[in-house]
Amino acid sequence: MDREPSSSAEILDGKAVAAEITAKIAVGVEQLAARGHRAPGLAVVLVGEDAASQVYVGAKGRKAKELGFHSVQYTLPADTAQDEVLALVAALNSDAAIDGILVQLPLPAHIDSSAVLESIDPAKDVDGFHPINVGRLAVGERDRALVSCTPAGCLILIKRALPLGLAGLDAVVIGRSNIVGKPMAQLLLQESCTVTIAHSRSRDLPAIVRRADIVVAAVGRAEMVRGDWVKPGAVVVDVGMNRIAAPERGEGKTRLVGDIAFAEAVPHARAITPVPGGVGPMTIAMLMANTLIAACRAAGQEPPQF
Ligand code: GUN
Numbered sequence: 001m002d003r004e005p006s007s008s009a010e011i012l013d014g015k016a017v018a019a020e021i022t023a024k025i026a027v028g029v030e031q032l033a034a035r036g037h038r039a040p041g042l043a044v045v046l047v048g049e050d051a052a053s054q055v056y057v058g059a060k061g062r063k064a065k066e067l068g069f070h071s072v073q074y075t076l077p078a079d080t081a082q083d084e085v086l087a088l089v090a091a092l093n094s095d096a097a098i099d100g101i102l103v104q105l106p107l108p109a110h111i112d113s114s115a116v117l118e119s120i121d122p123a124k125d126v127d128g129f130h131p132i133n134v135g136r137l138a139v140g141e142r143d144r145a146l147v148s149c150t151p152a153g154c155l156i157l158i159k160r161a162l163p164l165g166l167a168g169l170d171a172v173v174i175g176r177s178n179i180v181g182k183p184m185a186q187l188l189l190q191e192s193c194t195v196t197i198a199h200s201r202s203r204d205l206p207a208i209v210r211r212a213d214i215v216v217a218a219v220g221r222a223e224m225v226r227g228d229w230v231k232p233g234a235v236v237v238d239v240g241m242n243r244i245a246a247p248e249r250g251e252g253k254t255r256l257v258g259d260i261a262f263a264e265a266v267p268h269a270r271a272i273t274p275v276p277g278g279v280g281p282m283t284i285a286m287l288m289a290n291t292l293i294a295a296c297r298a299a300g301q302e303p304p305q306f
Helices: 014-034 051-066 082-093 113-119 131-138 149-161 181-190 205-210 279-298
Strands: 041-047 070-076 100-103 170-174 194-198 214-217 235-238 242-245 254-257
Touching (some): 041 051, 041 279, 051 070, 070 082, 082 100, 100 279, 131 181, 149 181, 149 214, 149 279, 181 194, 194 205
Parallel strands (some): 170 214, 214 235
Antiparallel strands (some): 242 254
16 A cells, blocks of 8 residues: 555544444434333443543533433542442442443542452443453454444544555554553454554664554654654554643643644655544544443344444
């Protein structure tokens, strides 16, 4: 897929694709209702007052309501005991109106996040963080798993940019987190890519990226991937959301940038996601998709494919 550099990279519009997915979810919700089943139910649990978490959780609840889901939010004080969080998850596990449970991360330091995440019924784990779901993805049972929302959304964008398929392409995932990097690598492997996971200890990252037909950057370092690292014709997906100073916009102003130097990369890439408006909107759409999938499975109905 080598080609000459051009200044015409396709901008992968996550907002538009997320709107298409949302429309498909709305159809799925109608079909469940038409067959006599209740609306999908999503419970979001927030512990503490982290400002960014409050914004994310609010957006998730609004989107769920917009889709006609049964949507509940539990906001617990930062000093809530771990046992209380576990008791809430246990109650939601046995609540027949709830299909999806999301515990917003990060949790306060006195709470063992793994213990909480592992207490969620894997069938209701719409974040896809439970080791059962991680394992099902790893053994290639995607149809029985719930998959982490951000990488699932990234894969949809990548497939849009590569309609002839991904098989045999070299994919580089930068970042090895459980939420993005590792599940992204599994999804790309499932698509028969040759996958490299690079991270902060990798030697000669520019050389690794220069080999890649597909680059997914999820490291949280502003504009770390430079344009001249991007192979001509590569598909570039930017999961980063970094707020940096923007004195050109006035004193004290900031702006959001990704992990990729976007303007530099555009002339090299075949397709690239912007920040904001690329991966971000896909994450929330895939959370809703996972909740619908969980609801369909609970109702004994075939879920739509996303
Ligand atoms: N905090 C930041 N991203 C996420 C996410 O995808 N899920 C949860 N539960 N918490 C987060």
